[in-house]
Amino acid sequence: MALPLTWEDKINSPQLLALLQQYGIKSYLDAEQINEIRDALNWLYNNVGGGSGVTNNTGFTTSDENYIFNALFGWRLNGVDYAITEDTIINVPFAADGYHRIDLIVANQTGLIRLPGAEVEISSSPSEPIYNNLTQLRITAIPVNSDGYGEPEGIEFLNEFVKKIEDTIYAYAVTGADQVLEFRPDGTANYTVTNSSLTSISGFGISLITGNPNAEPLRIGKKVILWNQTANAITLKNADAAEIPFNFSSDVSFPSGEKMLLFFDGIELRELFRSWSSSIGFIHRFLSPNFSPASNTTYYFAGGNLGTLASASTSNINRRLGCMLTGKVIKIHLEFSVGLSASAPNNLTVYLDNITQVSSLLITNSLIVTGNQGFVNLNVSSDFLVNKDDELTLRAVTPSWGSNPTNFNLTCDILIV
Known part of the structure; x- marks a missing residue:
């Protein structure tokens, strides 16, 4: 048997009722009791078991004599989900002077509709209109006055069991x-x-x-x-x-x-x-010594006393920083100073290497080593992810200088969050 139960009200047959009554009241159910059981089961289905109710309350506004329900307002009726795809305007006219009433907004299989209540004088209490709880879902009740609306009834979400x-x-x-x-x-x-x-x-x-x-x-x-x-x-x-x-x-x-x-x-x-904190980042700083970089050479740098030189053929084991947190690189600030500028070609290429994950991020391939100093600011749009304790190094690749720079120094700050 499927819920909700939709049979019509049962009516007692006098002959059948007389026959059953001779066995005592504990031995049978009359038509009124059968109807009450049907209504109680339907109420449980609609209000507790998740059969009917509001599933997505996108809210509403009022304008003049209208209630406007926002798009995607959704409900479930007898186990079937419905929703409005665009804003829905429902006309709710004000009451006559000296009168008030209560209107209901209900949902059915086609949308949201208004059920107007009977208007009564201000000195009397209005009654709600009657709706069909098998084919309609009560959304809210609106007190309607001659000059506006009272506070509408709150919209309740569908009650559902969590398995x-x-x-x-x-x-x-x-x-x-x-x-x-x-x-x-x-x-x-x-x-x-x-x-x-x-x-x-x-x-x-x-x-x-x-x-x-x-x-x-x-x-x-x-x-x-x-x-x-x-x-x-x-x-x-x-x-x-x-x-x-x-x-x-x-x-x-x-x-x-x-x-x-x-x-x-x-x-x-x-x-x-x-389960982790990402509100604080960490800046890792890479430093080079003052030196005169040769042509067509790769150098690795870490920081502090480890900022020593290493050629492309030399292991970079001693030129690494341990990453302090798991996250991704989002900003890089690279700057240099130089005593004697290089002559063209004079563009330096710089990478951030994650030795642990065997990955690299190009910071710049056009750091022009001229003037007394220069810098590059980079917002990293691609995902360069790092884990705590990954080993990182800064790698600089020189061109075939026209003339070698002297007293060159490189500093790089990398923000990881």
């Missing part, structure tokens, strides 16, 4: 960039990613839910835990191409071993909590 299976964990072993993780049809709310070849996630998909009558619907307010169990930081892409994208202020570097709690707002996934 225990939401506590289970599903592991995705996807690889590569801009991956979309599919929500599981059983309602799972905990997801881990495990493959260290994964570099970025664009959001979640609903292909396993859409059109699946046995799938758990993706309800508004659903909490989702995402856990990075790879060995590297992953980028969570803001507002990227996915059916359910992330809504952050910008891309988020998701460190290895950390978790993020998200919630579904009806359109996107928004952050509630993260």
